[in-house]
Structures are given as C-alpha cells and as structure tokens.
Amino acid sequence: MPESRRKFFAENGKRRILIAEDEEINRALLCVALEEQFEVLAAEDGGAAMEAIQANRGSLSLILLDLNMPVMGGMEILRAIKEDPSLRSIPVIVLTADRAAEVDCLALGAVDFILKPYPVPEVILARVNRTVELFEDRQIIGATERDLLTGLYNKEYFYRYVDQFDQHHPDTDMDAIVLDIERFHIINDRFGVAFGDELLRRMGDRLRTSMAERGGLAARLSADTFLVYCPHRTSDIAELEEVMGALDKLLDENNLVRMRMGVYFSADKTIDVRRRFDRAKMAANLVKGSFTRHVGIYDDALREKEWQAEKLVEQFPAAIAGEQFHVFYQPKFNILGDKPVLVSAEALVRWFHPEQGMISPGVFIPLFEENGLVRELDHFVWRTAAKQVKAWKEKFGFSVPVSVNVSRVDLYDPTLRENLDQILEENGLTAGDILLEITESAYTEEPEQIIRTVSDLRESSFSIEMDDFGTGYSSLNMLSDLPIDALKLDMSFIRRAFKEGKDTRMLEIIIDMAGYLKVPVIAEGVETEEQMQTLKELGCDIVQGYYFSKPVPHDEFEPFLEKKKEDQ
Ligand code: C2E
Ligand code: CA
Ligand code: CA
Secondary structure (H helix, E strand, O other), rough: OHHHHHHHOOOOOEEEEEEEEEHHHHHHHHHHHHHEEEEOOOOOOHHHHHHHHHHHOOEEEEEEOOOOOOOOOOHHHHHHHHOOOOOOOOEEEEEEOOOOOHHHHHHHHOEEEOOOOOOOOOHHHHHHHHHHHHHHOOOOOOOOOOOOHHHHEHHHHHHHHHHHHHHHOOOOOOEEEEEEEHHHHHHHHHHOOHHHHHHHHHHHHHHHHHHHHHHOEEEEEEEOOEEEEEOOOOHHHHHHHHHHHHHHHHHHOOOOEEEEEEEEEOOOOOOOHHHHHHHHHHHHHHHHOOOOOOEEEOOOOHHHHHHHHHHHHHHHHHHHHOEEEEEEEEEEEEEEOOOOOOOOEEEEEEEEEEEEEEEOOHHHHHHHOOOHHHHHHHHHHHHHHHHHHHHHHHHOOOOOOEEEEOOOHHHHOOOOHHHHHHHHHHHHOOOOEEEEEEEEHHHHOOOOHHHHHHHHHHHHEEEEEEEEEEOOOOOHHHHOOOOOEEEEEOHHHHHHOOOOOOOOOOHHHHHHHHHHHHOOEEEEEEOHHHHHHHHHHOOOOOOOOOOOOOHHHEHHHHHHHHHHHHHH
8 A cells, every 4th residue: 555545544544534424313323424434533523623634634634614604614624725735635525505606616626515404314424435536646736617427517507507508609509418327326235335336427527528529518517417518410310329339439348337327309488407317307207227228308298297397386286275285193202101092193285186186285286386386285275284183173073183295485474373273263273273383494494583483483382393303404503492392203214224123223313402402302104114113112102104194185184083082
C-alpha cells in the first residue's frame, strides 16, 4: 500500500470518518449505517466538528456535514476546510433538506449530497464508500459543474445548459433521454463499488464521445441515472435496441450489465426541462426489469396516463356531488395487555368511479393535493367520520374515536379549527372522538406555521398523531417541543426491519425515542404475527394493519364494535 494511503486507516484498520450532525436521531441513524465499515467520529455541533477536524488532520477519509448546526454552520465549516491547504482535499458530503443549497455547496467544493429525509442505510453506505474510494484513487478535479466520477455535467448545470441550448437552437428537433443501469445497487453489492464505479466511468466516457459527435449534452443525474439531450436521429426502436445491446457489451464483456433507456422523442420545448425528462423517466419505467426490452418510449399510452390524471381532477366536482367517495375504516388495537383491545379506527377514503371502479387514494390524493381540491375532499371525510362516530355511539353505547387524515394543504386554511369545531358540534361529539393525523413532513417543511396551527387545534382539545413518522427528519429537540399526542411509525420501518435478515435496531431507536417523549407509538402496516409480537416486545403501544383487518366499509367494521361490547 502506498504511504500516502496508509494514513487513511485508523489503528483498527478501518478508515476514519467524521459525522457532524446536531440532531441526535439523525446522528444515530448515520452511525448505525456506517459504523460497521468505518471508524466513526461524531460531532454534535459545528464547534465540536471543527475541533475533531483539526485533531484528526491528515487521517480523515471523509466528512459528512450537516448544513444547519449550532455554534458553527456547515457552510462556514466547508469554507474553513477549503481555505486550509492541509484540509482542502478531505471530501465532504453535505447533509441537507434544502435542495437549493446544492449549487452553493458544490461551488464551495462539497463532492456529494445526501438529502434529508435520509435514504435507506444501504444507500448512505454505498454513497460514502464511493466517495471515499474516489477520493483516494484520484485527485479532485476542481470543476464544480462536473460530476467527479464520470466528468459529465451534474444535473443543475445540465438543466441550465439545456435551456441555453434551446435558446441558441430553437428549431433543432431534440430528444430527451434517460439511461439507467438495471439493478445497479445489486451489481455494486455483488461485485464491489470499484467495479460499479468503473461501469459508471465507462458509461461517462461513452456518452461524452457520443455527444461530441452528435452535438448534445449529457449528465449524471444520480448514482446510475444519466440524462441525454441530443438532436433527434431515429425513431426506429429496433435500431435503438441494438445500440443498447452494444452498450451492455461495451460496459461489461461478461454480460452482467443491462441498461435501460427511456426516450421522449422530439421533446416539446414549451414545457419545463424537468418535466420533459420526467416524461423520459416514465418511459424508462415501462421496461424496468424486462429481459426482452431495453427501450421505452414516451408514447400515446403514457400521454394517456398523464391525461387520465388530468381527467380525474376535472371529474372531482361531479364525483363529490354524486357521492362517489366512500369512507372506509381500519381498526387500531392496543397490544400492551394480554389481549389486543380496540382503541380507535382510521378513516381512509375510497373513490368508487363509475367507469374505473374503486380507485385508491394513493392515486388521487397526490393529484388533489397539487391543486387544493383535497381540502374539500377532507371536509367530506371528516364530516362522514363524525356522523359515523355519532351513529356508533348511539348504537353501541360507547364511543370509539376515529382518526382522520389532515392534509398539509388543510394546515394553511385559517378556518381549519373553526370547521372541525363545527363538525363536532353538529354531531354532538367532543374533541376526543375525532383524532387528527398529520404527516411528519408537513411539520418539517414549515415548522413554525404548523406548530402554531397544531397548538391552536390542541386548544380545542384535539389529539394529534404524527403520521408517517420517520420519513421526515424531525430532531429530538424539535420533537420535544412539538405539540403531539402520538407517533405513528411509517410502514417502511416495519418493511425494512422484517425483510430478509431481520434487523429491528431502527425500530428500537424510534420506540425508545417515543418513550423519552412520553407519547404512545402506533405501528401501521403490521401484517404478520411475527411483526406483531416483535413490536409488542419492543414496547409499541398500538398496532394497525392487515394482521387485524384491512380498511373496511362501516357495516363491516361493526363486528369489531360488537366484540368490544361483549368484552366490556
Ligand atoms: P396513510 O395515512 O399512511 O394510510 C395508511 C395506508 O396503509 C392506507 O392505504 C392503508 O390501507 C394501508 N395499510 C394499512 N394496513 C396495511 C398493511 O398491513 N399492509 C399494507 N400493505 N398496507 C396497509 P390507503 O387507504 O391506500 O391510503 C393511502 C394514503 O392516502 C394514506 O396513507 C393517506 O396518506 C392518504 N389518504 C387516505 N385517505 C385520505 C383522506 O381522507 N384524506 C387525506 N388527506 N389523505 C388520505
Ligand atoms: Ca394516516
Ligand atoms: Ca402513514
């Protein structure tokens, strides 16, 4: 091993890296992801980070740097590192929720970005590995508009150059193309990051030469995704398939690699650049995982899909008026005791469309959030749920509260509290009868505004459940100040913990954290006995999921109430 490299290894033979992140839960998350492969130093504020950097001068392989920290911000640290010749070459990955900071940090010499909320641990590890290898294998090439590994443009610059290109060549017929390596993460895992990097480098070389010949632009968008903007040459799919087959061979003689391409031919220059490439991405997804096809085309079928989405939006008023929306209920059980006890239900909306049958909210809620229609839909769901609670109260003699989803759009409605109060009053209910679920990401997007709104709701005695918890990036500090009454763990934690090679460490961290905050934890998406038992052992309070029941219409929910009545 050359002398210059040896210093990167600590006594235990591991490379030393520094995590500078003030938020405890985030720091824990990164440590868990990285401590197996690295010797991890952690700093909890900018001052401690700077001290650690000075103290480990010459032995740090990488710094993961949070932009927002007390004492000294990430930008300031980045600047200090880059101004010090003996620190300058340490690669820095910036951690931020603010996409807009990207260009600034790249200009200051950060080599990569991890956007919050954090991706899964495997992705973090792969990114860190790649950067560390890169740093040791080659000199930093300085030019910030280029991706370090492939030398292609990075995406910010790429989009900018595409706009410029269009201005200079308004009449050239251009294709928007997305290229992807199939299951790249598996290739990386199985054959090593160095092999993966070599593939990406080859890909970069190939694209560069080809763009030089054809007069187009190429960029690396993310790990293994490339964007190409080039003059239209052929619409012959068979020919493109051949090109892709040849590319597979060129990247690796042993046929380990399969590329995938999505093309939006003769892209419409009147729509936003990103949207043009979104269309190419939709096309690439058409052939995802296919063994026979490499090339997907943005065609009439996809145009139709986009159009369908627009149509659903147009049909909304008629659907509301025509009572096509129905509310389903999914039970939540307290699992702390010997027997599970029904404690509440979640109201989930369904659209019974006259032509399309039942449409899932996963399809239409995002569309309705974009244009604010979700407010009207939510009001309908809240009203329906309130009426239902009242009806059950009368029928069974006790109240089982129902939680409703409050979309982020609702939170900006100044009449929100008034509306909810009114719904309670109309049905003779109290605030304990309707619980409110608010997604964590709403809190983290506009914390001050949301905290004000939520505190206001709590003054009316509403209980607030933080939904999708773990997908935002609330800090422990922030959480302890937040007005919440329960944490609803995002389903992905359950999925991740119980996939092959069960690993419940993250679950434990989160449940412990909720314990510290003294709020109950609700786990959703619980499907199996094993998951239920494990959650129980970890001290999770409440469980919702197919294990107990799918969301069902109100009449099918009644047996749960009858059972509860018998048990009382
Ligand atoms: P969410 O609030 O996180 O709701 C949980 C979703 O998980 C529901 O999907 C539910 O059916 C599903 N689920 C529950 N248990 C299991 C399980 O064991 N396994 C699996 N695989 N899935 C399970 P659904 O009903 O399709 O709703 C999707 C999302 O749509 C909801 O996610 C929520 O964000 C939104 N949504 C649904 N109804 C409303 C509503 O009335 N208003 C608003 N604003 N959003 C709603
Ligand atoms: Ca929910
Ligand atoms: Ca959720």
